[in-house]
Amino acid sequence: MSDLYLVYKNLTRKKLRFFLTFFAIFIAFLMFGALTAFDSALNAGVELSADNRLISVNKINFTQPLPISYVRKVQTVEGIEAVAQFNWFGGYYKEPRQQVMTFAVDPATLLAVYGDDIAIDEERYDNWQKNQQGILVGKAVADLYGWKVGDRIPLHSNIFSKQDGSSSWAFDIEGIYTAKYPQADTNSVYIHYKYFNETQSFGGNFIGWMGIKTLDPKLNEQVIKAIDDMFANTPFETETVPEKAFNQSFIAQLGNIGLILSSVVFASFFIILVIVGFSMALAIRERTNEIGVMKTLGFSSLRIFKMVLMESFMLIFLGGIAGLFTATYFLGFLNNAPQFPLPDLILSNDIILKAVAIMVFLGLITGIIPAVNALRLNIITALSRR
Amino acid sequence: MTDKILYDLRGVSKEFVKGKEKITIFDNLNMSIKEGEFLAIMGPSGSGKTTLLNLLGGVDKPTSGEIWFNGSRVDNLSESQLAKWRAGNIGFIFQFYNLMPMLNAERNVELPLLLTNLSSKQRKERVAAAMELVGLSDRAKHMTSEMSGGQQQRVAIARAIVSDPKLILCDEPTGDLDRKTADEILSMLQLLNRDFGKTILMVTHDPSAATYAKRTLHLDKGEFVEKELTT
Ligand SMILES: Nc1ncnc2c1ncn2[C@@H]1O[C@H](COP(=O)(O)OP(=O)(O)O)[C@@H](O)[C@H]1O
Ligand SMILES: [Mg+2]
Numbered sequence: 038m039s040d041l042y043l044v045y046k047n048l049t050r051k052k053l054r055f056f057l058t059f060f061a062i063f064i065a066f067l068m069f070g071a072l073t074a075f076d077s078a079l080n081a082g083v084e085l086s087a088d089n090r091l092i093s094v095n096k097i098n099f100t101q102p103l104p105i106s107y108v109r110k111v112q113t114v115e116g117i118e119a120v121a122q123f124n125w126f127g128g129y130y131k132e133p134r135q136q137v138m139t140f141a142v143d144p145a146t147l148l149a150v151y152g153d154d155i156a157i158d159e160e161r162y163d164n165w166q167k168n169q170q171g172i173l174v175g176k177a178v179a180d181l182y183g184w185k186v187g188d189r190i191p192l193h194s195n196i197f198s199k200q201d202g203s204s205s206w207a208f209d210i211e212g213i214y215t216a217k218y219p220q221a222d223t224n225s226v227y228i229h230y231k232y233f234n235e236t237q238s239f240g241g242n243f244i245g246w247m248g249i250k251t252l253d254p255k256l257n258e259q260v261i262k263a264i265d266d267m268f269a270n271t272p273f274e275t276e277t278v279p280e281k282a283f284n285q286s287f288i289a290q291l292g293n294i295g296l297i298l299s300s301v302v303f304a305s306f307f308i309i310l311v312i313v314g315f316s317m318a319l320a321i322r323e324r325t326n327e328i329g330v331m332k333t334l335g336f337s338s339l340r341i342f343k344m345v346l347m348e349s350f351m352l353i354f355l356g357g358i359a360g361l362f363t364a365t366y367f368l369g370f371l372n373n374a375p376q377f378p379l380p381d382l383i384l385s386n387d388i389i390l391k392a393v394a395i396m397v398f399l400g401l402i403t404g405i406i407p408a409v410n411a412l413r414l415n416i417i418t419a420l421s422r423r
Numbered sequence: 424m425t426d427k428i429l430y431d432l433r434g435v436s437k438e439f440v441k442g443k444e445k446i447t448i449f450d451n452l453n454m455s456i457k458e459g460e461f462l463a464i465m466g467p468s469g470s471g472k473t474t475l476l477n478l479l480g481g482v483d484k485p486t487s488g489e490i491w492f493n494g495s496r497v498d499n500l501s502e503s504q505l506a507k508w509r510a511g512n513i514g515f516i517f518q519f520y521n522l523m524p525m526l527n528a529e530r531n532v533e534l535p536l537l538l539t540n541l542s543s544k545q546r547k548e549r550v551a552a553a554m555e556l557v558g559l560s561d562r563a564k565h566m567t568s569e570m571s572g573g574q575q576q577r578v579a580i581a582r583a584i585v586s587d588p589k590l591i592l593c594d595e596p597t598g599d600l601d602r603k604t605a606d607e608i609l610s611m612l613q614l615l616n617r618d619f620g621k622t623i624l625m626v627t628h629d630p631s632a633a634t635y636a637k638r639t640l641h642l643d644k645g646e647f648v649e650k651e652l653t654t
Pocket of ligand 2: 474
């Protein structure tokens with residue numbers, strides 16, 4: 038027998054009370070784990086966006102087009118390593134609800150700008166580059182629809198139609214790319230701009246936006262100014278911003294999810310504080326006589342103080358660790374679910390560290406008052422109060 | 424019984440302040456207790472028996488005067504020094520057993536051994552010996568809440584002797600028991616005194632309980648009236 042055993046026995050002597058407080062803590066940390074991972078996945082685009090990448094869009098707003106000639110012009114700006122171009126295709130597979138994030142790009146420049154995110158076999162990339170009807174597919178999409186290299190698949194557009202009137206394009210899957218780091222996105226597919234531009238009936242030679250890689254983040258400001266100045270006072274003025282800022286403003290349009298999540302989490306921890314603090318105080322009050330007896334037998338007040346504090350820590354850590362474990366399983370389940378629209382949800386070390394810090398804080402706050410009461414408890418008073 | 428003095432109370436006074444009122448329980452009390460005694464302290468309810476036991480056990484302090492134990496003064500020790508001193512020298516037996524409800528019988532008995540640095544093997548042996556002595560070896564794993572009052576008090580006795588203290592302090596140890604069970608418990612205390620050399624101080628208001636002791640002191644209005652019994 039050890040002090041820890043005594044603490045455990047004290048904690049679990051009232052089964053229902055133990056279970057209810059444990060469960061409340063469990064739920065709070067499950068929510069914390071899941072919601073924080075969700076929030077960090079949402080922000081992954083921002084956090085992980087490279088510092089040396091810019092986005093250049095039409096100044097009116099980013100759904101307005103830019104002339105294709107801009108790509109070549111921007112390439113001449115000093116401080117630029119590569120320029121990629123994008124057209125939003127508005128693609129879906131067989132039915133409109135089977136949305137596929139499809140971009141028409143120039144294979145010659147895509148990897149030059151996004152090679153840090155996209156992992157793909159060189160030979161496959163070459164094959165894709167050579168086949169104008171080829172398509173490069175993200176692993177998440179390929180898994181979702183069971184696509185393999187060599188398949189010929191149809192994609193429809195809900196924006197464009199072909200010159201023959203149909204809205205269905207056929208593509209050969211030439212490669213499936215994966216992510217170079219866990220939270221990078223593999224939900225997109227890439228088709229040839231040339232094929233798209235020549236077959237669609239909408240009026241050609243326009244692109245949606247440009248993705249630009251600079252030689253050094255320090256040059257960003259200078260490059261942004263050079264690009265936007267170059268097209269000032271033309272019918273298609275540009276607005277160039279760092280990729281991070283662009284992603285941030287994009288997420289901001291979804292509302293302040295981070296704030297909502299942290300309010301929910303904060304509220305749940307506050308409830309824990311009240312419930313556990315109250316039940317600990319009650320438990321120690323009920324044990325007044327026993328604490329008096331322990332002190333009479335020769336247990337020092339400090340030792341009893343520690344045991345009470347250990348009890349609240351044990352409760353919070355049991356519930357908290359169980360909650361985090363369950364969150365891990367839950368997130369793994371979500372990540373494997375088909376049609377899950379976000380990059381992988383991960384309980385990063387950062388989140389776990391935060392959770393442990395919260396556990397320590399909660400353990401301390403809920404235990405300290407009963408522990409001090411137990412410390413101060415006078416033997417005579419304790420034993421006469423029965 | 425040896426002639427060595429275990430306890431020496433010198434001019435001990437104890438007052439309580441209740442509101443504006445000052446209650447004097449003892450005023451200049453002097454007494455000594457020898458090693459190996461089995462002393463019964465009797466007196467009507469409210470006469471200060473429990474207060475005296477609290478003073479002797481170092482859980483309460485005299486208002487003035489000195490308490491000496493085994494040749495050293497104890498009334499001026501700090502709270503934590505007193506806790507250590509109690510753990511090493513005194514076994515306590517209470518009227519209502521005061522066992523820990525979440526622990527089984529043998530774990531209750533083991534409790535004071537957490538205050539020693541005995542190995543877990545040594546502890547097991549000590550606990551087994553104490554359980555054997557009180558005749559509860561076959562109930563070691565039972566929860567004390569499922570035991571009769573007499574059995575619970577025997578567990579409490581085992582807990583009081585497990586760390587082998589010189590002295591056992593009992594406050595109304597039979598106050599909650601029927602006559603027959605009380606006699607069993609008292610015989611057990613007698614055995615501990617006679618065969619194991621424990622000094623026993625027992626507070627009681629039951630005259631027949633006092634007959635088990637070697638000496639009885641009557642406490643009345645803060646004074647002792649000594650009555651030597653045949654030994
Ligand atoms: N902590 C205390 N505060 C005030 N009065 C007390 C306290 N403890 C005991 N007393 C009083 O001291 C007297 C003796 O009490 P006690 O020693 O418990 O008597 P006994 O054990 O002989 O019945 C009683 O009048 C009691 O009310
Ligand atoms: Mg009393």
